[in-house]
Amino acid sequence: MTQLTKAEEMVLLSVMRLKEQAYGVAIKQDIKEITDKSLPYGTLYFLLDKLTVKLFVDKELGESTAERGGRRKTFYQITASGIDALKSAFDQQSRAWTNFASMDLHEGFGK
Amino acid sequence: MNNRTFPFLARWLLTRLAVKRNSLSLIGDMYEEYAVCISHQRWIQRQQWLFTEIMLPLISFLRNHFLWRRGMLSNYFKISFRNLKRSPGYTTINIVGLAVGMAACMLIFLWVQDELSFDRFHQHHKQIYRIIQHRDGGWSSSTPFSLPRTLKKDFPEIEQVSRFRNQSAYVKYDDKAFYEEIGFIDPDFIDMFSFSILSGNKETPIETESQVIITQSAAIKYFGQDDPIGQVLNLDNDTDVTVTAVVQDPPKNSSMQFTILTNFKAVGQRMDLSWWTGCNAYVRLSEQSIPADVIQKIDGTTMKYDQRIKNNQINESLQPLTRMHLYGLNKLGPILYVVLFSIIAAVVLIIACINFINLSTAQASKRAREIGLRKTVGASRGSIVRQLYGETLVLSFLAFFIAIIMVAICLPGFNQMAAKEITLLDAGKLPVLLGLFTIALLTGLVSGSYPALLLSRYRPIQVLRDGASKGARNPRLRRILVIFQFTAAIILISSTLIIQRQMHYVQNKDLGFQKTDIVRLNINNTLRPNLESFKNRLRQNTTIVSVTSANTTPNQIRNINPFYWEGRSPDESETLNFTTVDHDYFKTFGLEMAEGRAFAKEFASDSDRENPGYIINEAAVAHTGLTDPIGKMFSIWNAEGRVVGVVKDFHSRSLHDVIKPVIFLCSNNWQHYWVFISIDPSQRREAMTAIESTWDEMAPDYPCDMEFLEDIDRERYAEDGRIASLFNAFTYLAIFISCLGLLGLAAFLAEQRTKEIGIRKALGASTFNISQLMSREFILLLGISNLLSWPVAWFAMQRMMTAWAYRETIAWWIFAGSGAIAILIALATVSYQSIKAARSNPVDALKYE
Structure with missing residues (x-):
């Protein structure tokens, strides 16, 4: 199973959350709401491309509007293997973060 | 939202740089968001948005791009430096050959530019014309x-x-x-x-x-x-x-x-x-x-x-000012040499490029493995092409800078030889330098093309398994290149020989009058009234053989005047060359009479104003069609007189021109411009002292400016001499460059055949056999070059020699001789390598097998 990077994970989660409405602008805003950081379109499309190549998302051309200067939207949709990837990532993460909340944060590395 | 509202630069960058498969949706997304920005946000925030969306990615794009490239680039440099270091001989030959070729090309380029710039500095040069007349x-x-x-x-x-x-x-x-x-x-x-x-x-x-x-x-x-x-x-x-x-x-x-x-x-x-x-x-x-x-x-x-x-039919016409210097009037002027030298420059550069291609190709087999490996680890064909082009470009620019240094060093000598004042660095030379830069670029590209396009095509598996690819040895192409450059070299050698022979002919041709030991003096206002006594005083001196005065120098008779003669009316006058002389003119210059007599003091009628005596040359006899010309009527300005003698034809103009009809009139009344003094060659110094002291007594307010007729005659061919020496120099260069190329090639061939030679020697071949084996191919190629070059050289020289009315024949042995010279030079070059290969110990060649 291919590992997801943190950024890919964010994008993939966002695509899943947005369901049919997952296209560039929407994904970018969604990510901004969660992380409070703006992801430039260049980076966003780079990540979406990687996810497409890994077959974690499908893409499909949508309608065009006047405010887009006549250019069509590309809608992304998560695939079954994408969901698998998220699941395994979640599993890994939860294992890795187990007991994080109960740890004494000042004990481990302070010395 | 439309194209107008989105900033142009941003739009342009996006369309150029965004990944093609996404660019449409990506730009659409940006438009959508930017439209929101426009309606809700202030100018500064919009700029900030543009900055983060477009400028920041652009900057990191450029940085990454550069970093990746730099990694590869430093590798390319390292590898090519190692390659150059591995065979310093080839590298030197390659760079020096190219640099010398470029330097020669630059010098010719500068010379041509200088010639073409004649009279173009005038603001109105396009509207100015010289009036010319067509007559005779x-x-x-x-x-x-x-x-x-x-x-x-x-x-x-x-x-x-x-x-x-x-x-x-x-x-x-x-x-x-x-x-x-x-x-x-x-x-x-x-x-x-x-x-x-x-x-x-x-x-x-x-x-x-x-x-x-x-x-x-x-x-x-x-x-x-x-x-x-x-x-x-x-x-x-x-x-x-x-x-x-x-x-x-x-x-x-x-x-x-x-x-x-x-x-x-x-x-x-x-x-x-x-x-x-x-x-x-x-x-x-x-x-x-x-x-x-x-x-x-x-x-x-x-x-x-x-x-x-x-x-006489006289026609007027106009000649553009800018063509005046280049085209001359009746014969082609320097434009001939401009074209000729441009061709030579191109040929020299092509030869240098050919060597570069040849040697790079020869080196190809050594690079084949490297390229196979590069391809295996993922290099695209494009990147290999770029790498190899890059290498040749670096080399050609290196050669270019060496060439500039060479030109800077050679320029003073070159200027002296060509009688020019060319400088390398001034404002007017910017186009020239740009042109030279283009030459360097082209040289790099042309030289790089063959290795780059050929080597990048190799299939890695084949190269890695079989070692040196068969494609690297391309005997047919190599042979054609060798033939081409030696054809050019032989054409140049034979042309130079022919031109040198013509120059020798010109300097030594019997002009029909004595040109040695004759001093020319200008007649000035002080001397003119006392001309007779000045001449008489000189005649008394024993060191002086003869003295005369005349209107023009015998090899520069260009004055024209209207004449009519027996059988023609004054209305049928025709202009002919003419000069006034005194009684001793024919004696002083040793001119021989074909018929009749020279002017003599005993015949007072010779210098009579109304009915003078005329002497005409043989060309004039032929021109006028007079049979038995002695005693026939001749007339200038209605002074009807009689022909007293016919002088044998002599070269009254330069050897570029045919001998024209000339009429001599004996008159001391007409304005004479020059005194000619024939001196005793065994008492040169005494004669010159005598002339000077007489001059100082009679014309003290002028310097005694003695010129020798021989020098005057030589001076008129100075331009021809300069062209000849330029030709000479470029021939040496072409030979030098061709030999460098041959040297490199022979070395490469010897190296390729190391094992073959080793086996042959082990089986008993002698040193002589081996060197013969190595040289045979080159001799064959040179033979072909000879056959190709002779007709071309003959045709070109035939054209060029038309500039001379009197010329040396183009002898067959010149071609044979230049062919032999080329073969000798080539053999000497090749034999160094072949003897080295032949004398090597076969054990060294075979022990690694």
Whole structure:
């Protein structure tokens, strides 16, 4: 199973959350709401491309509007293997973060 | 939202740089978001949005791009440096060969540019034309004094006219006195030509004949730091003239050269209106006029105004100022050499490039593995092509800089040889330098093409398994290249030999008159009244063989005048070359009479004013068609006289021209310009001292400026000599470059056949067998080169020799000889390598097997 990077994970989660409405602008805003950081379109499309190549998302051309200067939207949709990837990532993460909340944060590395 | 509202630069960057498969949706997304920005946010926030969305990614894109490239680039440099270091011999030959070729090309380029720039510095050069006349079967730039004025009066298209006649004069100021070139000009001259007046009267500096303009360098020479304006100079110990303006020195690439300019009226009122005395004249046409129409209109003007011409057809035409220097009049001028040298430059550069291609190809097998490996680890064909092009470009630019240094070093010597003042670095040379840069770029690209395109095509598996690919050895191409460069070299060698032979012929040809041990002196105002006594005093000296005075030098008879003769009426006059001489002329120059006698004092009628005696040359006899010419009537200016003798033809002009009819008139009354003194060669020094002391007594206010006829004759071929030595130099260069290439190639072949040679030696082949084996192919190729080059060289030289009316034949042995020279040089080059290979110990070659 291919590992997801943190950024890919964010994008993939966002695509899943947005369901049919997952296209560039929407994904970018969604990510901004969660992380409070703006992801430039260049980076966003780079990540979406990687996810497409890994077959974690499908893409499909949508309608065009006047405010887009006549250019069509590309809608992304998560695939079954994408969901698998998220699941395994979640599993890994939860294992890795187990007991994080109960740890004494000042004990481990302070010395 | 539409294209207009989205910033143009951002849009452009996006369309260029966004990944193609996403770009449409990506730009659409950006438009959508930017539209929101526009409606909700202020200007500064919009800019911030643009900055983070476009500028920041762009910056990181560029940085990554560069970092990736740098990694590869440093690897390319490392590898190519290692390759160069591995075979320093090849590298040196490659770079030096290319650099020498480029340097030669640059020098020719500079020379050609200098030749082409002649007379183009004049602001109105496109509208200025020289008046030329066609008569006696040839064009002449010497046009009647009255013609320009008449043309200006008659034809409105002609806006300005000026005559230009230059003459040497003895100029004095205080204790400083020199001979200077005086240009006699009409007032329009100042405005027509762009010799800029630096100080003084800029509008009307030469209203009268007693006003002169002097050049800046002359001003410094005569007046030093003083203000030259208003100073008085003395001309020919006779006239005082006032300096009214200072003009810039005429540049070297100006056809008109002078140190002093004065009004044409100074030539003399009577001459000024003449239809029979000539000088150069220029017109400036109005901008709207069509030159071809003007030429048609002015044609025949002299015939219309000068009623005395009946039998001669005289036509007028115009020659563009910019063609004057390059094209000459009746024969091709320097343009011939411009074209020829450009071809040579191209050939030399091509030879250098060929060597580069040849050697790079030869090196190819060594690089094949590297490229196979690069491909295996993922290099695209494009990146390999770029790498190899990059390498040759780096080498060619290295060669380019070495070439520039070479040119800078050679330029002073080159200038001396070509009599030029070319500089490498000044404002006007920018296009030249750009051109040279382009040459370097092209050389790199052309040289790189073969290895880059060939090597990048190899299949990695094949290369890695079989080692050196078969494609790397391309005997047919290599052979063609060798043939090409030696064909060029042999053409150059034989051409040089032919030109040298012609120069030798010209210097040693019997001109039909004595040119050795004859001193020429100019007759000035002081000497003229006492000319007879001056000559008589010289004759008394035992060291002096003979003395004569004449209107022109015997090898420069160009004056023309209308003549008629037995069987023709004065209306049927025809212009012929003519010169006035005294009684001793024929004796002094050792001219032989074919018929009749030379002029003699005993026959008073010889120099009679009304019915003089005439001597004509054989060409004139043939021209006039007189049978038994002695005693026949001949006439100039209605002075009907008798032919007393026929002189054998001699070269009255340079060897470029055929011998023309010449008429001699014995007269001391006519203006003589020169005294010729034949001296005893065994008492040269005494004779010269005697001449000088006599001169100082009789014309103390002029320097005794003795010239030898031999030097004058040699000087007229100086330009031909310069061309010959340029040819010579470039031939040596071409041979040198070809040999460098051959040396590299032979070394490579020897290396490739190391094992073969080892086995042959082990089986008993002698050193001689081996060297024979190695040289045989080259001899064959050179033989083919010879066959190819002979007809080309013969044809080219046949064309070039037409510039000479009298020329050495093009002998077959020249071609055979130059072929032999080329073969010898090539063999010497190759044999070094083949003997080295043949003498090697077979054990060394075979022990690694």
